[in-house]
Amino acid sequence: MQTSTQAKSIFDDDPLLQTRQKAAYPNLKQTWLLLPVWLGFAIVTIVFIYFYTSMTGKVWEEQPLFTILISVIWLTAIFLLAYSQKSKAEPGFKLSAKFPPVQILLLLLLIVPSSLIACIGILEWLQVPLWSKLTSYVVGITAPTPITYISYLLIFPVMEEILYRGIILDGLLKSYSPRKAILNNALFIGVLCLDPTLMIVGFLGSLLHGWMYYKTHNISLNIYTRMLFNLFPILVVGATDRKDPGGSLEELLAGGDPVIVAVSLLVLGISLFLLHRILISINKNII
Template identity: 30%
Template sequence: MIETLPESEIQASINQPAAYPTVKESWGALGWFMLLALVLGFLSIPFLRFTTHAQAIIVTVVASDLAKALIIVFLLWKIPSVRRQPIRLLASREIPLVYLLLPLLVFAQMALRTLVVFLHLPNWMSDSMQKLSAFPGLSFFVICISAPILEELLFRGLLLPGLLKNYSPRKAIIQSSLLFGIIHLNPAQVVSAFLLGLFLGWLYYRTHSLAACIVVHFLNNAVAWKALQNPKWQNVDDPIALLPGGSTLLLMIVIAAVIFAGGTWLIWRATQQSVAMRETSIDSLER
């Protein structure tokens, strides 16, 4: 016996608007962020002209974080509630194995992303990051606390869930990762951030846990912050010089690739039931 939905429910499902965002709207969100950052940067100029070096760093940091916070608030206000996907910090069923694997996966994917330095992309933020690193407490808060929370809320909390609702997982993850890379604005970070975004997007798709994404982002940035505090990494013209050479580098990449592949496979296997249940639920609603 085939069950049929009442006519009122069928009509409601037909008239239901698309989840926010579409690909076009996700580009619009990036545009709004750029506009906010530009306006706040312009408003910060008078404060920067008559401040000490430390005060100028603080003003710059506040303006950057304020732009991220304001775009989140703006989108939450602007998006109709019927189109907005709920932001969930935790998955309906958290899997401890995922969190146990995250530190290994972070180190593995960071090792793999070191290959990006061979692209010789310009680093426009090198001087700013070195100046910020002179204030360990402030730099730790900006790099390891506010960035993971605000950026994950925006990209994996607000944008990716809607993209996953409207498109295939592959298209949704690539689109959110592309925006995540571009928002960093610095060529030396864009490619690396895009690759990190692919992993974060996949992790969110498999787990539906924003907390897991924040943990990965925190660990990734904490390693970068620690490197910034090391005098060996400061004032380096060519990052390639800091990498091990020849066979040592090749061995490091191979080991990292094996760890990353094994860890992601374990997460994929551990989340199979959860993903299957979500997809079945979505299929039943669409019918």
């Protein structure tokens, strides 16, 4: 009599954790069911923008306040949906937000720019224009306004990190192994980016965010990191506009220079190693 065993995938349940799965939200199925909801809101938003621009004759990209307002409404609706479901499944659910250790904050000042510069350079070798995608992602970056800064450096980092890590990843970590939870969370967020280029950044960035949240369960650390990621393109464009009108600073970062990429990878590797050592001292659980 022959028996066959199916190979397990990252989407399989962990038997040892199934007893905890019922008390946590979301599980994998509930997480991926948020994707059509997200896409539904996206379609409604696109239709609304189409009719708005048709009636007013205005280009929506040139109206950062309008664009940001639509994005906030869209994100708030999904956040409230997920939060209400989590509150029902986990009545005692509370977010942990503590001031991170100073050494971690300083290390992230190295990790964020070095990871972005390395990623931009490597993708440039593959003829993938990541830098232009990053700058266009931050609406109004070529003509920033106070509402642009407030939204992309405060509102979006806070709302998105609470949703992605504080609600979704938190539930997955309670039901699955850390590897499976973090990987699925990163895949989910990568898909939400919709743009193939930004999917790469969203996936890789979410691996870092997920790892840090697993180690600390401190949402304030993820919010701070997300702020740095959003701040980097603004600073580069701003510095180029003020000091280098020819745009060579942007060209230097986006040109894929092998020396710059190598130095960035070296700085990134050392910084991640030091961050890992610090997080181990804070939380003895090792992935």
